[in-house]
Amino acid sequence: MSAVMSNPLFREPLSIAGATREIEFRDAVREAMCEEMRRDKRVYLLGEEVAQYDGAYKVSKGMLAEFGAGRVVDTPISESGFSGMAIGSAMLGLRPIVEFMSWSFALVAADPILNNAPKMLYMSGGQFGCPIVFRGNDGAGGQLGSTHSWSVEGLFSNVPGVKIVIPSTPADAKGLMKTAIRDDDPVFFMESERLLSMKGHVPEAEYLIPFGHAAIRRAGKDCTLCSWGRPVHFCMEAAEILAKEGIDCEVIDLRTIRPLDLPTVIASVRKTSAAVVVDQSWSFASPGSELAAQIHRHCFDDLDNFVHRVHSDDVPTPYAVALEQEYLPNVRKICEAVRSATYRA
């Protein structure tokens, strides 16, 4: 069996056969963008330092050289301005990729990205679509302080019309980015600064991963752990620890939270009777609370306990390294939640 993931915790390979090679998460995102830009002349990248500096996090390394300044565009530090510009170009037929150095900075572009892009098709009566990808780092990057450590999916997933992709592996990042670029609706693509250097195997052959299809990272019978993005890795670690205690966890990586793959989650919870949702955004009105509500609704007669949730603590992100670690959903919190949900506390 060819290892698709370099992370040994990921036992289930993607269902994509064939040769693979190992690359970093940032390479996976770049490969996806480059492949799509070669394929479709309408696709272009813009953002702060994406061109001449090769991207603040080197995601767009070498892209200026390949595609030229017309398609890899450096912008001023003006998220509201360049987001609005990109949306206008999308309405007129281009397919822009907007890089936010951090999704935390996208808050100043809230009006174009939340009030214009997702509603354009609806408000124009179908005259204008908005095929656009907004991408950047999301979540606590590691001592970046309260204002630069947002998990914006908590806020943005509330808006109808957006698609939200939060990959946890290089292979998913590549397959989902290609799907995002080809999608005719606005897609919020959320990377993690802490995962950019993570290595993983991706298939040599071209592949796309459809939205709304969760991956079962680990099969288990006692408790369903649902997560997306970086905390999936914490769930896998927790599952290893819990397995030694005799608690067999099934770990589901949702991969996209809009659309949300409820059938996979429901089938799993019907099997395990216990569910823990792990979401690194804050708990109040979050993707995690939505998923928990859906599980309660669809699995009511299957549950042996209420759905437990692990989130970031309900405070601004602390700067101190130990506090930040304690604030985030971490392995200890996940283990405690699973033990409680399965009455093994």
Add this chain to the structure above:
Amino acid sequence: MPIELTMPRLSDTMEAGTVVRWNVKEGDAVKSGAVVADIETDKATMEMPCFDDGRIAVILVESGKQVKVGTPIAVVALEGEDLASVKANARHAGAAVAGVSGAVAAPAVVPVAAVQSTVVASVQTETSHGMEEFGATTARMRVSPVARRMAEDAGIDVSKVVGTGPAGRVIKRDVELALAQAQSNRASSTVAPGASATIVTGSAMRVSTNAAPTSFAPLALTLRGRDVALSNMRQTIARRLVESKTTIPHYQVTMKFSMDALLAMRKSFNEKLAASGIKLSVNDFLVRACALAMAEHPYFNASFAGDSIRIHEQVNIGVAISLPQERGGGLVVGVITDADHKSLRQLSSDARTLAEKARTKGLSMQEMSDATFTISNLGMFGVEHFTAIINPPNSAILACGAAIEQPVVRKGVLCVGTEMQVTLSLDHRVIDGAMAAEYLRTLKEFIEEPETLVV
């Protein structure tokens, strides 16, 4: 605010109680201190007073029903409050309670998670069971949805399953266990139907009672009869005496006492005391003799404590009192404290008071606590001899028969004398046979030379 009357916790071990009788009905005015109901605990039937002045708006638990401690059983409307609206408001609680009587079989489980949630600093990690945060929920039966569905599918009465989740919630594994046990019981009974080999220990599916840890499957399927539910007291008797008989190495030593002198002295005393309403019983002399004998034999006033023997400073003599059927039957042990320091007259008065109270109102916890030695007397029924089971944590119990006129040999001459047999049951971990014999000899001296009991 109307006052909710809840099932009180009347003893340390009480988990549920039965309303034996309501002394009031809906609409009745009550005064603070008035006894509104008789409550049967696991040990005794006790009176439940009301602590407020008002009127009984609604009775939520009818007499005969058993509910968990803390369950609302009635609501008192205070002065100025509208009886009808208080009653209406109390109804939904009442509806919840109505389904409980079958459910109280499940013992209250201390919500472990309540303790743990204080350990977990994180505010977002939901490791508490989610009930204590907003106050206790109603006392209705708690069953997780999947447990309820599984029980339904399997045709199991979920109210008979012991819940091991928070606050006694019946969870998936409880139903799975019940299913497995029901299946194994079925399997064993089909192997040898009706044969004595089908005796299994453990009830069909952990049906929760506080009763004896073992019960036996019926030996024959053709026997007919009726089942009498165990009262709380009967459950306690079953549990504690099985525990005593199976964990304490019992043995018995019997001795016969000549009662002629004591009976003569008793007759003379009672004649002289008749005017003051005092009537000494044989048992009163026996209590005094047993208590005085402790000075010489401290190990009879002791408890086995695992790695040591605790010798008690106080001599508290417990007296077994049988209860009349109208009080539900059973027996309690009333305790005469500091019996070695009390006169015969005082002992007699104490014993009479205890017996009367036990048979009418029921004894308080204090009146049943801390016996260091117990006497069980069936003499009044004409029983010659019997053995008793030790009342833990005592080390000994004295079983006392009747004083009976019979042929005896005195100094080589056959004559008629009155004799009484007593039998000590002893904990061999504390008391050896020779020690028991010596204690009985001391008792014999007291009984046969009864002047020594008076001075």
